[in-house]
């Protein structure tokens with residue numbers, strides 16, 4: 754479904770991605786692991802058109818994405834839930850969800866609203882609440898839901914566990930698994946390797962802008978390097 758080949762991305766003179774290649778098949782839940790500064794966010798931003806690669810290819814279902822505008826990438830079925838759960842803090846929960854569905858505003862958003870409210874019943878109860886007053890976990894649920902309102906085939910999630918209590922993280926990862934089982938292909942970026950691998954089919958490890966390891970979730974969870982670097986021995 755998604756094929757990334759030899760991607761090079763720069764911030765001015767900083768060479769942030771140095772030939773990143775990986776792929777995600779339809780229906781998969783794939784994790785990109787890596788430490789601070791490895792290039793995880795840069796990779797997602799490039800795939801969703803927010804950054805332009807200096808060279809390399811990104812293909813979605815066989816069509817090139819490197820020079821496609823971000824809103825058009827959304828229209829083609831890709832939603833990106835950014836790092837740091839950027840909800841619109843002054844808008845209500847429902848308004849945030851409607852903004853997420855903007856690319857399909859003419860279609861009825863009813864079925865998608867029902868889908869996210871079933872996943873996150875707490876959002877149904879808090880539809881009229883101002884998003885900035887939600888807890889961190891609720892804001893993350895809203896950020897993911899806003900992405901789902903675009904009815905994506907492919908969902909990018911940038912560190913959904915960041916800054917949340919372990920119990921909430923567990924809940925959100927269960928929700929991500931449920932989203933994947935409902936038919937949405939997921940590319941998850943995480944520092945929380947143990948949790949991410951527990952719900953993933955496969956994964957890649959990024960280090961200073963390069964993929965240094967890939968494998969099934971079980972292979973990676975058993976790999977010595979991954980265990981030492983990301984699973985605390």
Ligand SMILES: Nc1ncnc2c1ncn2[C@@H]1O[C@H](COP(=O)(O)OP(=O)(O)OP(=O)(O)O)[C@@H](O)[C@H]1O
Nearest residue numbers: 764767769787788789790791792793794795796944
């Ligand atoms: N706006 C920017 N300007 C300059 N350099 C940047 C910018 N954003 C990221 N970088 C650099 O690019 C590299 C990759 O950063 P990136 O944010 O993709 O890492 P990350 O894996 O998402 O890290 P984290 O886990 O901290 O979110 C780092 O060296 C970072 O300092």
Ligand SMILES: [Mg+2]
Nearest residue numbers: 793794795836
């Ligand atoms: Mg990041």
